[in-house]
Each structure stands twice: as C-alpha cells, then as structure tokens.
Amino acid sequence: MPYSYNLSSGGVQPKKTVSCQSDGKTYEELRRECLQNNELFEDPDFPACDASLYYSQNVPINFEWKRPKDICQDPKFIVGGAHRTDICQGQLGDCWLLAAIASLTLHKETLARVVPHDQSFSDRYAGIFHFQHNQWLDVVVDDKLPTVRNRLVFVHSAANNEFWSALLEKAYAKLYGSYEALKGGSTLEAMEDFTGGVGEMYETKNAPSNLFNILRKALARGSMLGCSIDITSSAESEARTSTGLVKGHAYSITDAEEVNYRGGKVKLIRVRNPWGQVEWNGPWSDGSREWNMIDKAEKSRIMQKSLDDGEFWMEFEDFKKNYDKIEICNLTPDSLMDNTTRKWxxxxxxxxxxxxxxxxxxxxxxxxxxxxxxxxxxxxxxxxxxxxxxxxxxxxxxxxxxxxxxxxxxxxxxxxxxxxxxxxxxxxxxxxxxxxxxxxxxxxxxxxxxxxxxxxxxxxxxxxxxxxxxxxxxxxxxxxxxxxxxxxxxxxxxxxxxxxxxxxx
Known part of the structure; x- marks a missing residue:
C-alpha cells in the first residue's frame, strides 16, 4: 500500500532515526567496529574519490582528501558554539545551503538535532561523524574532506580548526550523490531537508491581507522565519540603507505583537540581524520616542525580550515597505520541543x-x-x-x-x-x-x-x-x-x- 502517516499535536514522540547506510549499520555500530579494530572509518557509500565530487565533468583541479587531523593541529568539531561565522562559502555554488545552515544556528534546539553536538576528534574518535536530515534520517560520513594545498575547498569555518560545517556539507552532498549535485537551489529546500518541515514564501508587496496573523501563528508553532531585501545587482549585496537595514542579507523574524498606541492598536514585528549589530533606526527602534507612548507594563513586557544586540522592533507597515520576501519553514510536531505552544x-x-x-x-x-x-x-x-x-x-x-x-x-x-x-x-x-x-x-x-x-x-x-x-x-x-x-x-x-x-x- 502507499506509505502514509500522520503527526498530531498531542502526545507526539520523536521518530527514531533511520540509518542511510547501504548495509543498514548505524553510526554507533560503525564507530564501535572501528574502535574495536583500531581503525578509522572509510565510508564505502561515499568514498574519497572524484565521483563523489563531480558527475558531469572531470575534476578541474587536483584535490587531495584529508582528515582534519592532517589539516591542522588540535581540530575541533565545534568551537565556542555553532554560529553563522562558522559557515564560509568555498568553490561551490551552494550559497542557498549555507543560508539555511546559518538560519539553523539561530534555532539552537533544531540545530542540535541536525548536528549532534556530542561528537569530537578526541573522545572515542574513529574518523566517523553523523548528521540528521528530514524525517530524522541519520547520514554517516567519514571525515575525509577535499583540500587543495592543505586548505578546505568547499564550506569551511572562519576558525581554521573547526569542522562541523564542512562535515555537514559533506553529509548533504552524500545525500544527493556528489558535491556537484549541490549547485543551485533555494534556502527553503535545504531548510525542509534539514527539518522535515514545509516551506512557504511571501512577497511583502503582494501579500495576503492576513499576513500578520499568519506570522503570529507560525511563531506560536515554532516555525523558522526569515526575511530579506531584494537587490538589483551584485554591487548592492549587503549594502546598508540609511535606515540601518542591509540589502541582500538574511534576517530572521523572532516575534510579533500588537500594542495599544494613541488610542488604537499597532502591529509590531521583531527582526534579528545575525551579525549581532546594525539595526533599524526608524520608528519603534531601540530608544525611539514611540516606546514612551505606550503603557509602561506593556513596554517592559515587550522590551525585556529584546535585549540581544542585532534585534529590533518595527511597525509592520514599515516592515512591509522595507523588506521584500518572507520565508517560513513550518515544522512538523515531532521536530518541535514539547514546550511549543501550538503545533500543526x-x-x-x-x-x-x-x-x-x-x-x-x-x-x-x-x-x-x-x-x-x-x-x-x-x-x-x-x-x-x-x-x-x-x-x-x-x-x-x-x-x-x-x-x-x-x-x-x-x-x-x-x-x-x-x-x-x-x-x-x-x-x-x-x-x-x-x-x-x-x-x-x-x-x-x-x-x-x-x-x-x-x-x-x-x-x-x-x-x-x-x-x-x-x-x-x-x-x-x-x-x-x-x-x-x-x-x-x-x-x-x-x-x-x-x-x-x-x-x-
């Protein structure tokens, strides 16, 4: 019969991970075998060879596959937490994938499921790592990475001894057969693959009349929300506007509220710049006079959640005028925390x-x-x-x-x-x-x-x-x-x- 299942909002248990290895062995089984045999894992399903790099052409340069311990001294899986600065693009057209990984770093619980943090190059190291995708498919890789002159060719971290992002990219390449298969895509595609969620995209200038309500409900359901300002040329990429916003830059939406203001209701939306700085300087920005005209208790309730640098409030109408696109990744109940207020x-x-x-x-x-x-x-x-x-x-x-x-x-x-x-x-x-x-x-x-x-x-x-x-x-x-x-x-x-x-x- 056709395969089907449902995920309700009550009593959901996280699905067990399923190994994607051709022999059916799990990450723990493979690592245990390597440790018992005193050998480092070499993945037979995604070997360190040219076919894992390109399928439509000969490899253009002389790659050398190396393990992190052969690239630098004292390699680390994660250094000081996983952040967007850990994700630097290499010589592959997969910026869409990188943007999704950067978005994941803003959702720590989801990131910890996609990138299990209890992995290292020291404790019980066996040259094997694993990552979870979609409906919690467990993707195992060895830690051999393509290099040229001892430097990583594709995704790498700003810290030379940090490798979680490079290994995550390798796991994603394995999922689709090669690194070349990752050329071209959408951020929502990768977000869906990582989380098993369903993506929606809205253009703010042509949005439904109930967009604010859609965003509030999405936030209540633990969805991942992003927004951006379009650019007309590459020269505009990450150009700052006079209002403190950055073009061609991925922001996240973190909250939405309605407040009583001058005898009426005003819709506000909270946006976060992943840089941790550079903020909106218009109405309802930090320290603006609008905040002095609402009830002190309401101001305290809203502002106490806005202490992080890079996070700011905007009136929703100003938001729609300045931003062009909104991306929503609606998560399934099994990929959400138990404290999520409402679930799909x-x-x-x-x-x-x-x-x-x-x-x-x-x-x-x-x-x-x-x-x-x-x-x-x-x-x-x-x-x-x-x-x-x-x-x-x-x-x-x-x-x-x-x-x-x-x-x-x-x-x-x-x-x-x-x-x-x-x-x-x-x-x-x-x-x-x-x-x-x-x-x-x-x-x-x-x-x-x-x-x-x-x-x-x-x-x-x-x-x-x-x-x-x-x-x-x-x-x-x-x-x-x-x-x-x-x-x-x-x-x-x-x-x-x-x-x-x-x-x-």
Missing part, C-alpha cells in the same frame, strides 16, 4: 505518477486527468477565530536532484482541489468534465516543491496532484498541514482497480 496537525503520503496508470496530466487532458491519484479530505473543525479551515498543501517531487546525473530534470507539477460528493470513491472523467475546482495551485511549475495556503469552509474535498503533461513519471510526496488536530482531517489514497500491485509503494 500533519498528514503525509508518498506515491507515484506511473505511465499508463496514474500519470494523467493536468485538467487540460480531460481524458486522462481522472486517472491521477486522488486524496479525500474531510475538514471538520474551523479555525478558532473564524469559520474557515487553514490548510497548507505541499506537493514535492522526490529525488530529482539525485537523479540529475541520469539526465532527469524536474517535472512541471501542480494540483487541484474539488468539492467531493459523499457517495463516491474514485471519481471518473465525467465528474471532472462537469465540475470546476474549488481551489488549485497558483501555477504549474518545474520546482521541487510547490506549497500553497488555503482558507476553506468545513466540508469534504478531493485533492488531485499531477504533472502538467500525461505519461510523465515521477515519485511524489504530499503533505497537508492543518490548524486543527489531524483527527479532523481524513485523507484517502485511491488507486485505479486495474493498477497492478507492483506499482504500489
């Missing part, structure tokens, strides 16, 4: 579009559209504050980065949502011919994942994920985040009666 309810499914069976293409191809996988949703309880149900739908095509070396590019994907009749299971051609969709993805696009938030009335719905053209094959994962407990969300994967069992996941 999540349902996940994995399936396939198969030529001649379930690869029906988009609604333009009415003769085959009905053969696509169909998911039934029963939205029962509306959100607390209105009569609508908040639902985030995320459709991801799987393993495409890893399949690049086989010449497989991203498929163009999308989905449609229909109001579902009560008395039918798998719906046929006539239903889709005569019924319009209730909601759908904004566009069909060749991205790894498309994500969209909907406000739907309680009721029964049918969700149909598709490739744009019929007969195009790919594996996919569908994730549905809802505000209410997953018990109110019923999803059913339906297969054509003629589909052979060998096609099922």
């Amino acid at each position: 309810a999540v349902r996940m499914f994995e399936g396939s579009w198969i030529r001649g069976s379930t690869a029906g293409g988009c609604r333009n191809f009415i003769d085959t559209f009905w053969t696509n996988p169909q998911f039934k949703l029963n939205l029962v309880d509306a959100d607390d504050e209105d009569d609508q149900c908040s639902v985030i739908v995320a459709l991801m095509q799987k393993n495409r980065r890893k399949l690049r070396k086989e010449g497989l590019d991203l498929e163009t994907i999308g989905f449609a949502i229909y109001e579902a009749p009560d008395d039918e299971d798998h719906l046929g051609k006539d239903f889709f011919r005569y019924n319009a969709s209730k909601a759908r993805s904004k566009t069909y696009i060749n991205m790894r994942e498309i994500t969209q938030r909907f406000q739907l009335p309680p009721g029964k719905y049918l969700l149909v994920p598709t490739t744009f053209k019929p007969h195009h094959e790919a594996d996919f994962m569908l994730r549905i985040f809802s505000e209410k407990n997953v018990d109110t969300l019923y999803v059913c994967f339906l297969l054509l009666p003629s589909q052979p069992p060998s096609h099922q996941l």
Whole structure:
C-alpha cells in the first residue's frame, strides 16, 4: 500500500532515526567496529574519490582528501558554539545551503538535532561523524574532506580548526550523490531537508491581507522565519540603507505583537540581524520616542525580550515597505520541543505518477486527468477565530536532484482541489468534465516543491496532484498541514482497480 502517516499535536514522540547506510549499520555500530579494530572509518557509500565530487565533468583541479587531523593541529568539531561565522562559502555554488545552515544556528534546539553536538576528534574518535536530515534520517560520513594545498575547498569555518560545517556539507552532498549535485537551489529546500518541515514564501508587496496573523501563528508553532531585501545587482549585496537595514542579507523574524498606541492598536514585528549589530533606526527602534507612548507594563513586557544586540522592533507597515520576501519553514510536531505552544496537525503520503496508470496530466487532458491519484479530505473543525479551515498543501517531487546525473530534470507539477460528493470513491472523467475546482495551485511549475495556503469552509474535498503533461513519471510526496488536530482531517489514497500491485509503494 502507499506509505502514509500522520503527526498530531498531542502526545507526539520523536521518530527514531533511520540509518542511510547501504548495509543498514548505524553510526554507533560503525564507530564501535572501528574502535574495536583500531581503525578509522572509510565510508564505502561515499568514498574519497572524484565521483563523489563531480558527475558531469572531470575534476578541474587536483584535490587531495584529508582528515582534519592532517589539516591542522588540535581540530575541533565545534568551537565556542555553532554560529553563522562558522559557515564560509568555498568553490561551490551552494550559497542557498549555507543560508539555511546559518538560519539553523539561530534555532539552537533544531540545530542540535541536525548536528549532534556530542561528537569530537578526541573522545572515542574513529574518523566517523553523523548528521540528521528530514524525517530524522541519520547520514554517516567519514571525515575525509577535499583540500587543495592543505586548505578546505568547499564550506569551511572562519576558525581554521573547526569542522562541523564542512562535515555537514559533506553529509548533504552524500545525500544527493556528489558535491556537484549541490549547485543551485533555494534556502527553503535545504531548510525542509534539514527539518522535515514545509516551506512557504511571501512577497511583502503582494501579500495576503492576513499576513500578520499568519506570522503570529507560525511563531506560536515554532516555525523558522526569515526575511530579506531584494537587490538589483551584485554591487548592492549587503549594502546598508540609511535606515540601518542591509540589502541582500538574511534576517530572521523572532516575534510579533500588537500594542495599544494613541488610542488604537499597532502591529509590531521583531527582526534579528545575525551579525549581532546594525539595526533599524526608524520608528519603534531601540530608544525611539514611540516606546514612551505606550503603557509602561506593556513596554517592559515587550522590551525585556529584546535585549540581544542585532534585534529590533518595527511597525509592520514599515516592515512591509522595507523588506521584500518572507520565508517560513513550518515544522512538523515531532521536530518541535514539547514546550511549543501550538503545533500543526500533519498528514503525509508518498506515491507515484506511473505511465499508463496514474500519470494523467493536468485538467487540460480531460481524458486522462481522472486517472491521477486522488486524496479525500474531510475538514471538520474551523479555525478558532473564524469559520474557515487553514490548510497548507505541499506537493514535492522526490529525488530529482539525485537523479540529475541520469539526465532527469524536474517535472512541471501542480494540483487541484474539488468539492467531493459523499457517495463516491474514485471519481471518473465525467465528474471532472462537469465540475470546476474549488481551489488549485497558483501555477504549474518545474520546482521541487510547490506549497500553497488555503482558507476553506468545513466540508469534504478531493485533492488531485499531477504533472502538467500525461505519461510523465515521477515519485511524489504530499503533505497537508492543518490548524486543527489531524483527527479532523481524513485523507484517502485511491488507486485505479486495474493498477497492478507492483506499482504500489
């Protein structure tokens, strides 16, 4: 049967990590074997060779794989905590990955799960390290790193004897088959891979009217939030504006509040510059006169959480005028701490579009559209504050980065949502011919994942994920985040009666 599971907001236990080694051995088993045999680990699944570096070309320079103990004296896994300054880009176009790692350093609990801190080059050292990705897949690597003239070629730390970021990059490269496979991507892609979360992106100049409410709810659910100011040329990168903001720079959003001000309500948002300095100097900035016009108790409550340098408040309207993009990574309940005030309810499914069976293409191809996988949703309880149900739908095509070396590019994907009749299971051609969709993805696009938030009335719905053209094959994962407990969300994967069992996941 197709693989599916749900994560509700109550009583969630963290999933056990799963080893990605071909022999199934865990990090602890492999390290114990190395220590018993008095040898350093060499990873047979990602060996220190040219194929682990590039797949489309010959290695352009003479790399030498070296362990940290051969690169410097007294190597450390982490020096004085993991910080964004530990992440310096090397000769690889993976700045998107580095930005995600930098964002992780602002979320210490999540970082500690992705990068287990109890690793070192001294205590029980065996040349083996491990990192956790996505649904807590444990990725093991040896500590041989590509160097030229005794210097790391790819990601490295500002401290010459610190190696956690270089080893994390290697684990990510292993996940996708080579370092070259990491060229080009989005920050949200890496954040999703690290955490198993679902990403959303908003343009502040074209944002929904309830954006502030979306941000407040995301913060309450422990989501990772970032924002940035667009640049029009490389010369503008990290250029400072007269208001103290930095263009082309990744900020994090850390809080949102409403305060009573001059007889009305003012929406405020708190932003953090990871530099630890250089702040907004406009209204509601540190020490500005606006703070003297609100209740002292309210001021004390809000300002006591804003003591760190680099963190500042802005009025939300000023924020939207100055910043261009917001990125949200919504985390699943199992990746959050127990003290998170509210958690998403999540349902996940994995399936396939198969030529001649379930690869029906988009609604333009009415003769085959009905053969696509169909998911039934029963939205029962509306959100607390209105009569609508908040639902985030995320459709991801799987393993495409890893399949690049086989010449497989991203498929163009999308989905449609229909109001579902009560008395039918798998719906046929006539239903889709005569019924319009209730909601759908904004566009069909060749991205790894498309994500969209909907406000739907309680009721029964049918969700149909598709490739744009019929007969195009790919594996996919569908994730549905809802505000209410997953018990109110019923999803059913339906297969054509003629589909052979060998096609099922």
